[in-house]
Amino acid sequence: MSMNRIGYYLKEGICGVFDHGLMSFATVCMIVSTLLLMGGFSLLAVNINKIIADLESQNQVAAYVDENLSDEEAEALGGKLLEVGNVASVTFITREQAMESFLSQYEDNSLFEDIDASVFRNRFIVNLEDLGLMETTARNLADVPGIVKVSAHLEISRGFITVRGIVNAVSWAIVGLLLVVSMFIMSNTIKLTTFARRNEIAIIKMMGASNGFIRWPFTVEGMFMGLMGSCVAFMLLWALYTLLARKVAASALGFLKIIPFGGISLYVLGAFVGVGLAVGVFGSRVAIRSYLRV
Amino acid sequence: MIRLEHVYKSYENGTQALNDLSITLEDGEFAFLVGPSGSGKSTIIKLITGEISCTEGEVIVNGYDMSRISRRRMPRHRRLLGVIFQDFRLIENKSVYENVALAMRIAGASGKEIKERVPYVLSLVGLEDMMHAMPRQLSGGEQQRVAIARALVNNPKVIIADEPTGNIDPELSADIMTLLTKINELGATVLVVTHEKDLVNQFAKRVIRIANGRLVSDGNGWYIA
Ligand SMILES: Nc1ncnc2c1ncn2[C@@H]1O[C@H](COP(=O)(O)OP(=O)(O)O)[C@@H](O)[C@H]1O
Ligand SMILES: [Mg+2]
Numbered sequence: 001m002s003m004n005r006i007g008y009y010l011k012e013g014i015c016g017v018f019d020h021g022l023m024s025f026a027t028v029c030m031i032v033s034t035l036l037l038m039g040g041f042s043l044l045a046v047n048i049n050k051i052i053a054d055l056e057s058q059n060q061v062a063a064y065v066d067e068n069l070s071d072e073e074a075e076a077l078g079g080k081l082l083e084v085g086n087v088a089s090v091t092f093i094t095r096e097q098a099m100e101s102f103l104s105q106y107e108d109n110s111l112f113e114d115i116d117a118s119v120f121r122n123r124f125i126v127n128l129e130d131l132g133l134m135e136t137t138a139r140n141l142a143d144v145p146g147i148v149k150v151s152a153h154l155e156i157s158r159g160f161i162t163v164r165g166i167v168n169a170v171s172w173a174i175v176g177l178l179l180v181v182s183m184f185i186m187s188n189t190i191k192l193t194t195f196a197r198r199n200e201i202a203i204i205k206m207m208g209a210s211n212g213f214i215r216w217p218f219t220v221e222g223m224f225m226g227l228m229g230s231c232v233a234f235m236l237l238w239a240l241y242t243l244l245a246r247k248v249a250a251s252a253l254g255f256l257k258i259i260p261f262g263g264i265s266l267y268v269l270g271a272f273v274g275v276g277l278a279v280g281v282f283g284s285r286v287a288i289r290s291y292l293r294v
Numbered sequence: 295m296i297r298l299e300h301v302y303k304s305y306e307n308g309t310q311a312l313n314d315l316s317i318t319l320e321d322g323e324f325a326f327l328v329g330p331s332g333s334g335k336s337t338i339i340k341l342i343t344g345e346i347s348c349t350e351g352e353v354i355v356n357g358y359d360m361s362r363i364s365r366r367r368m369p370r371h372r373r374l375l376g377v378i379f380q381d382f383r384l385i386e387n388k389s390v391y392e393n394v395a396l397a398m399r400i401a402g403a404s405g406k407e408i409k410e411r412v413p414y415v416l417s418l419v420g421l422e423d424m425m426h427a428m429p430r431q432l433s434g435g436e437q438q439r440v441a442i443a444r445a446l447v448n449n450p451k452v453i454i455a456d457e458p459t460g461n462i463d464p465e466l467s468a469d470i471m472t473l474l475t476k477i478n479e480l481g482a483t484v485l486v487v488t489h490e491k492d493l494v495n496q497f498a499k500r501v502i503r504i505a506n507g508r509l510v511s512d513g514n515g516w517y518i519a
Contacts, residue, residue: 019387207372207397208369208401209369
């Protein structure tokens with residue numbers, strides 16, 4: 001393809017965008033909202049995956065020691081626990097430490113003024129190697145003589161894994177659906193602008209233009225709109241995400257670590273530009289197909 | 295070469311536009327195609343350009359059988375033709391210059407070739423001062439001349455003109471006709487559809503006459519009707 005041709009296609013395509021300003025504006029807005037929804041859901045999924053990974057990495061099981069054992073006897077159980085499979089490390093917590101940490105959760109601890117450390121049990125905090133084996137490991141820990149009870153947050157970890165499954169499935173479904181919808185709308189926009197130009201297309205065909213020659217300006221038009229849409233969507237998502245992350249950090253959910261936008265911005269931009277261009281190219285192809293049969 | 299062999303054409307609404315018509319135009323020939331309005335002249339041209347296809351018979355242009363030509367070949371076929379349409383078919387939102395340049399772009403000419411050739415061809419039809427005007431700013435005759443310039447710009451092997459002087463004053467009509475005969479002398483096959491007796495008689499070329507989609511007469515000489 002000669003530079004002259006490329007110049008012609010670019011000029012025609014970009015003029016097309018501005019000649020049909022209102023339609024182009026509507027199309028770009030549509031692409032922006034599609035990408036925002038897609039990006040929003042994807043980032044939600046990514047963050048949930050990250051939170052689960054964080055939770056998993058700090059997933060712990062508490063193993064409570066028989067009250068009849070002395071503090072020394074209790075602490076000595078640590079070695080036995082380490083021998084159980086899938087145990088990464090154990091930390092011994094005395095009754096007193098357990099009580100302090102309990103009381104520290106309440107600002108007004110007058111209620112528990114008279115509480116005695118003896119109501120708490122000595123315990124071990126056990127870190128696991130593989131979260132998936134939590135149930136078996138918990139049973140094995142309970143079988144160690146001197147351990148009376150093991151509490152594992154099975155419900156919590158199971159719950160998060162279910163949520164992850166749902167969010168992943170939903171976000172893929174939404175991404176797919178929006179992709180189809182946005183291509184359809186883009187295609188219709190270009191169809192409307194080409195409808196006005198179907199005479200022109202017929203004339204150019206009559207002059208011996210190949211389909212490619214006719215298609216390229218429309219492809220450029222679609223790509224240009226896709227590109228504009230993806231840039232605007234990227235900036236909006238950036239602003240919204242940063243704002244939301246700040247809100248979350250300041251809220252009760254502040255303990256959740258939100259991925260900073262800077263760390264993922266290049267992937268988001270790449271994906272947006274890719275999707276924007278693809279929607280533009282396919283949308284324009286579908287749109288002018290019927291006008292090429294002259 | 296252009297050859298129509300026992301061609302029938304009926305439109306979708308049932309109009310029988312051509313009825314067992316046979317015409318042959320050899321390479322390098324010049325011919326006028328005359329006949330009353332509605333006799334099927336434009337239909338013949340549309341068959342040659344591949345805009346429509348015939349119901350029966352054979353249309354062969356430059357070796358391509360128009361009822362069998364593939365979609366891929368069609369652009370190449372059309373690039374060998376320079377067609378002046380009765381309704382001009384200019385692109386409304388492009389300047390005179392761009393309308394003519396477009397034909398060269400389609401043919402794959404370079405930017406330099408286009409810059410040199412377009413003004414030259416526009417000067418042949420007397421429009422060198424209107425290069426940057428838009429079609430709607432031009433009179434019917436001027437638009438027709440843009441269409442002529444566009445048909446000539448690629449030096450096509452075959453030139454087909456559907457009433458190319460219909461909107462042009464007599465002096466300029468003679469000039470344009472002379473231009474077409476000169477291009478024919480340089481080797482192009484030329485088929486001119488016209489109503490204008492005087493003009494036809496002025497040139498004493500082959501005259502193909504049709505009426506009601508049938509051939510009435512075909513031979514050198516005068517057109518008296
Ligand atoms: N697209 C069409 N659909 C139906 N009838 C048509 C169409 N084009 C032309 N005709 C009819 O075919 C006949 C020949 O038309 P045309 O070839 O345009 O004649 P001419 O160019 O000699 O005036 C006329 O009766 C005309 O009404
Ligand atoms: Mg006609």
